[in-house]
Amino acid sequence: MSEERLRAYDAAPATIDAVRKLEAHIQQSGLEKSLIELVKMRASQINGCAFCLDMHSRDARRHGETEQRLYLLNGWRESPLYSDRERAALAWTEAVTLIAQTHAPDAEYEALRKHFSDAEVVNLTTLIGMINLWNRLAISFRTPHPVVKAKAA
Numbered sequence: 001m002s003e004e005r006l007r008a009y010d011a012a013p014a015t016i017d018a019v020r021k022l023e024a025h026i027q028q029s030g031l032e033k034s035l036i037e038l039v040k041m042r043a044s045q046i047n048g049c050a051f052c053l054d055m056h057s058r059d060a061r062r063h064g065e066t067e068q069r070l071y072l073l074n075g076w077r078e079s080p081l082y083s084d085r086e087r088a089a090l091a092w093t094e095a096v097t098l099i100a101q102t103h104a105p106d107a108e109y110e111a112l113r114k115h116f117s118d119a120e121v122v123n124l125t126t127l128i129g130m131i132n133l134w135n136r137l138a139i140s141f142r143t144p145h146p147v148v149k150a151k152a153a
Contacts, residue, residue, distance in 0.1 A: 002142045003142060004141065004142045004143060004144055005140070005141045005142050006141050007141070007143075008137050008141055008143075019130075019133065019134075022126070022130060023130055023134075026123060026126055026127050026130060029119075029120075029123040029127075030119075030120070030123070031120065031123055031124060031127065033063045034060070034063055034064065034065055035085070035086060035089055036127060037056050037059050037060035037063060037065060038060070038065075038069075038073065038082075038086060038089070038090065039089055039090070039093045039124070039127055039128060039131065040052065040056040040059075040127075040131045041053065041056050041057065041060060041070065041073055042073055042074075042076070042090050042093045042094065042097075043093050043097045043128060043131045043132055043135065044056060044131065044135055045073065045074055046094065046097045046098065047097065047132065047135040047136075047139065048139070049134075049135040049138050049139050050145050051138040051139075051143045051144065051145045052131065052134055052135050052138055053145075054145035054146065055145070057070055068081065069081050069082070073090075076090050084114075084115060085115040085116070087111075088108075088111045088112045088114065088115045088116070089112070089115075089116075089124060091108045091111060091112070092104075092108050092109070092111075092112045092124065092125070092128070093128050094108075095108045095109075096125060096128040096129070096132075097128060097132055112124075
């Protein structure tokens with residue numbers, strides 16, 4: 001594990017405030033809180049962002065997400081625990097997160113359109129872009145996640 005390189009907010013508070021404002025807007029966009037957290041978790045799994053995985057697993061649980069759905073998220077295609085709408089969003093999350101490889105395939109986009117309005121597609125795609133930005137900031141600057149000490153028996 002590497003040492004933290006810098007604290008983004010301390011170095012560029014106006015930039016991070018602008019990112020936070022867009023994040024707040026997406027949170028109020030009408031997308032379900034559970035879907036928002038699943039998308040953030042899946043992109044963070046792909047990118048390997050420990051800070052964001054820690055944060056969004058906690059947020060997801062606070063919004064009522066089950067441990068089982070969080071544990072199985074990496075294998076969502078093989079699990080019956082996710083709705084068709086969630087599946088479309090997760091496939092789009094993977095395609096957009098890996099855009100240099102996938103180029104956002106038509107099949108994933110068409111599946112998405114069956115479950116999301118035009119505005120929701122824009123908001124979801126922005127959400128995916130936002131979590132990828134947060135992942136890149138946390139990973140690049142080696143932002144450490146909090147460590148919770150185990151409680152004594």
